Amino acid sequence: MHNHVVIWTSTMNNAKQHKTLGQTINNALNSLSMWATENNMEINTSKIVHQFFSMRHENINFDLKINNQKLPKSESTKYLGVYMDNKLPWKNHVKHTVNKANQRLRLIKRLTGAAWGRTQETMNTTYKTYIKPVMKYRSEVLIMASGSTLKALETTQNNALRLITRVKTTPFLALQLYTGHLPITWK
Numbered sequence: 458m459h460n461h462v463v464i465w466t467s468t469m470n471n472a473k474q475h476k477t478l479g480q481t482i483n484n485a486l487n488s489l490s491m492w493a494t495e496n497n498m499e500i501n502t503s504k505i506v507h508q509f510f511s512m513r514h515e516n517i518n519f520d521l522k523i524n525n526q527k528l529p530k531s532e533s534t535k536y537l538g539v540y541m542d543n544k545l546p547w548k549n550h551v552k553h554t555v556n557k558a559n560q561r562l563r564l565i566k567r568l569t570g571a572a573w574g575r576t577q578e579t580m581n582t583t584y585k586t587y588i589k590p591v592m593k594y595r596s597e598v599l600i601m602a603s604g605s606t607l608k609a610l611e612t613t614q615n616n617a618l619r620l621i622t623r624v625k626t627t628p629f630l631a632l633q634l635y636t637g638h639l640p641i642t643w644k
Contacts, residue, residue, distance in 0.1 A: 462489060463536065479519040482507070486523040500524060506531035510543055539595045547602040554592055555609045561588045562613070565620045580621045581636050588617060592641050599642060607642040614641050 464485045468478045493500050502523060508531045509517045521528045533542045533549050540550040565583055568575050592610055599607060611629075618632040619625060633639060 464489070479521065482519065482521055486521065486528075490523055502526045502528070506534060508532070508534050508541065508543065510541070510545060512544060537595070539598055545601060546606060547599050548606050550595075550598070551602065551606050551609050554594070555613050558588050558591045558613050561591060562617055562620070564588075565617060569620055569623070577621055577623075584617050584621060585638070589614070589638070589641075596642070602642075610641040614638065 464482060466478060466481055466485075490500060492498075500523060505523060505528050507519065507521050507528050509519070511517065518530065533540055535541075540547075540553050542549050564587065565580050568580050568583065592613065615629045615632065618629070618636050618638060621636055622632055624632065627635075
């Protein structure tokens with residue numbers, strides 16, 4: 458059985474608070490280690506990283522340890538299917554999302570070449586149930602992403618809508634209205 462633990466804490470952004478933050482996290486890690494020992498569980502330190510989120514340019518380093526092993530710092534971490542970067546620009550998350558959606562989009566491309574089952578309705582339903590949920594999964598976090606970051610999601614949907622409708626030159630808004638798909642993101 459695998460258990461996942463996330464320790465999350467926050468503080469004001471000054472040197473004194475950073476020192477206190479490091480101590481707080483190390484105390485939590487010590488408590489976690491003691492709990493694991495008491496419950497006959499083993500902590501796999503090779504799968505533990507720490508990450509510091511800040512909008513500032515400074516690079517804060519903590520000396521975090523569990524079971525006397527220093528924990529490496531990560532610049533990007535995947536948690537529950539969401540890729541989080543230190544400054545939370547969401548570029549990495551969007552990149553992975555678009556890659557996954559494009560892999561699934563190949564199914565629609567295959568359907569467009571098939572003699573059977575290639576009605577526009579079938580392809581639209583396939584997109585709506587198999588591809589679009591990938592792009593919408595955890596999209597709430599993208600509210601802080603820039604328009605240029607989000608453009609990749611819209612481009613992927615627009616490519617899908619062109620495949621579904623077999624139309625190359627119609628404006629995207631018309632394709633969205635015709636197929637019943639609103640933009641993936643809205644800002």
